[in-house]
Amino acid sequence: MAYGNSSAVLAAPAAHPLANPGYGKRSAPDQRPPRPGDFGHLPPREAYLASLIDQLCENAAMDAKTLAKVQPLYGQQAVRTALNELGRAGHLRRVRRRIESDDGSRWVFLTHWSRTARDNEWWARFLEGDVEGDVAPETVAETTPTTGSDTGAAPSTPSTPSAAYAVLAQLGLQEPRLAxxxxxxxxxxxxxAEWLARGVAPGRLSQILVVGLPDRVHSPRAFVRRRLVDKLPPHCPEPAPGRVLRVLVECTDCGAAGRSEALPGGLCRACDGRGRSADREPTGLRPQAVRDRAAQVRALLRTRSGLA
Incomplete structure (x- = not known):
């Protein structure tokens, strides 16, 4: 089904499910600020779902089943195909990271999302932790002074909001009474920000702020302030940081894991159509080798017959 205005800003679900710890949406760094037409280069279905995903909070569930339930236009298979295309277009990568800490080793699973489309090389560097300070080309262009400006000064580019600000800004999407x-x-x-500094995940903080509201909230700002102050958790010493041993990219379609360079566009060789049987080498002997081997066997049989 086509969506008539794919570049319009969509309303995110009021209570989009959060993923289990270690799963869900993670926003990539150095993205340009949201603006109309961010996904105008995509087909209508992919643009529609990209606009929806872009508004979800951190740790939001990103599996095809959940995304199919929270919007009225596309089912699971269509969503799964659209996620594949968003990976090819450079907006999405699924990864698994192996973390070693004092409690032992474990795998955590993440879905990285970028409003700004990235190429395979950028994603490879980002997943290896080597993109600090990178700026999207679109953002650089926006900071260039306009010729003929009255003041001659470059226009300021809006900075990316902090995680704490983002949690507060998205409360109204989850609960209109707290807009x-x-x-x-x-x-x-x-x-x-103090909550996040004490180890509370952004998704968990959102849940704490919106749960158990009265029928009417007269002053959302005063209500949220009171909850932030009264329910602030105790400060706990931070555990020793885990050491990342390895990062694997997961195929967006089938979940097969591999190194970033082996999954361009976030898809494995089979799902991307690069592993067709016609391209494979034959596994049996070549015809001439079969004939040579048969001649050797016949000669051996004749020799043994003469000896008898």
Whole structure:
């Protein structure tokens, strides 16, 4: 089914399910600010789902089954195909990381999302932790002074909001009674940042703020401030950071794992159509080798017959 206005800003679900710890959406760094037409280069189905995913909070569930349930247009198979295409277009990568800590080794599974399309080389460097300070070309272009400007100064580019600000800004999407203004978010940002500094995940903080609301919230800002102050968890010493032993990219379609360079576009060789049987080498003997071997066997039989 086509979506008539694929570049329009979509309303994210009021209570999109969160993934289990270690899973879900992770936003890539150095993205340009949201703007109309961010996904205009994509087909209508992919643009529609990309607009929806882009508005989801960190740790939101990103599996095809959940994404099919939270929007009315596409089923699981269509969503799965669209996720594959979003990977090819450079917006998405699924990865698994093996972490070793004092409690032992474990795998965590992440879905990295980038509003700004990236090429395979960027994703490979990012997954190896080597993209700090990179700036998207679109962002650089926006900071270039405009010829003939009245002031001659370059226009300022909006900075990427902090994780704490993002949690507060998205509360209204999850619970309309807690819709906050920009000024409200700025005023409460430090209180929310203290929660994140104490180890509370952004998704968990959102849940704490929206659960058990009264029928009517007269002042969302005052209500959220009171919860941030009254329910602040104790500060705990941070455990020794785990050491990343290996990073594997998961095929967006089948989940097969491999190194980044082996899954261009986030798809394995088989799912991307690069492993067709016609391209494989034959496994049996060549015809001439079969004939030579048969001649050797016949000669051996004649020799043995003469000896008898």
């Amino acid at each position: 906050l203004s920009s000024a409200d978010c700025a005023a409460l940002e430090q209180l929310a």
